[in-house]
Amino acid sequence: DQQVKQNSPSLSVQEGRISILNCDYTNSMFDYFLWYKKYPAEGPTFLISISSIKDKNEDGRFTVFLNKSAKHLSLHIVPSQPGDSAVYFCAASGYTGTASKLTFGTGTRLQVTL
Amino acid sequence: NAGVMQNPRHLVRRRGQEARLRCSPMKGHSHVYWYRQLPEEGLKFMVYLQKENIIDESGMPKERFSAEFPKEGPSILRIQQVVRGDSAAYFCASSQGQGMDQPQHFGDGTRLSIL
Numbered sequence: 001d002q003q004v005k006q007n008s009p010s011l012s013v014q015e016g017r018i019s020i021l022n023c024d025y026t027n028s029m030f031d032y033f034l035w036y037k038k039y040p041a042e043g044p045t046f047l048i049s050i051s052s053i054k055d056k057n058e059d060g061r062f063t064v065f066l067n068k069s070a071k072h073l074s075l076h077i078v079p080s081q082p083g084d085s086a087v088y089f090c091a092a093s094g095y096t097g098t099a100s101k102l103t104f105g106t107g108t109r110l111q112v113t114l
Numbered sequence: 115n116a117g118v119m120q121n122p123r124h125l126v127r128r129r130g131q132e133a134r135l136r137c138s139p140m141k142g143h144s145h146v147y148w149y150r151q152l153p154e155e156g157l158k159f160m161v162y163l164q165k166e167n168i169i170d171e172s173g174m175p176k177e178r179f180s181a182e183f184p185k186e187g188p189s190i191l192r193i194q195q196v197v198r199g200d201s202a203a204y205f206c207a208s209s210q211g212q213g214m215d216q217p218q219h220f221g222d223g224t225r226l227s228i229l
Binding site: 004034036041042043044045046049089091100101102103104105106107 | 118145149156157162170173207209217220221223
């Protein structure tokens with residue numbers, strides 16, 4: 001039962017353009033969402049997060065949008081840079097008494113081309 | 115800037131042997147989490163520990179796997195009598211607390227290969 005889904009395994013975007021990565025979830029108990037970036041042979045690096053009381057959070061080139069009614073969130077990267085090429089994981093957490101357990105999606109591989 | 119330190123980075127074991135994976139959290143972090151990643155999959159939660167306590171082990175297999183986070187020293191994930199299916203990347207993360215503004219930070223993982 002995949003509670004966090006990233007339906008696009010890969011995405012290719014030209015340098016300077018916007019990258020949009022999507023994530024859907026099924027568990028309505030999730031109330032905190034995070035995006036991580038991962039390079040090969042390294043651990044995930046935290047990028048940005050959003051609480052369910054908000055619908056948008058921005059940090060530099062990265063913006064996360066949350067649509068609670070649709071159980072959907074997206075990560076926008078603008079402008080995209082070659083160094084952004086990596087696998088991006090969406091993760092979710094909810095208060096179940098042990099709030100910090102993260103449920104991850106399967107990832108989207110972003111390729112930023114010159 | 116010492117992040118989450120995991121060792122070894124690579125570990126090779128034969129079937130039936132024991133594997134011990136170590137994790138030192140970031141300075142000031144007292145919450146440790148272990149995740150496992152199989153090829154082409156996302157990370158799967160295994161266990162969440164605070165010093166000397168297991169808080170949530172809902173993702174741990176019932177047999178052969180154990181975890182500890184002693185008062186002194188690193189957190190240890192122990193796999194007894196390893197089988198081929200245990201081959202995976204094991205990631206440790208740490209956080210200062212459980213708050214929404216205290217995200218988990220990950221180490222670079224231990225790649226476990228079972229011959």
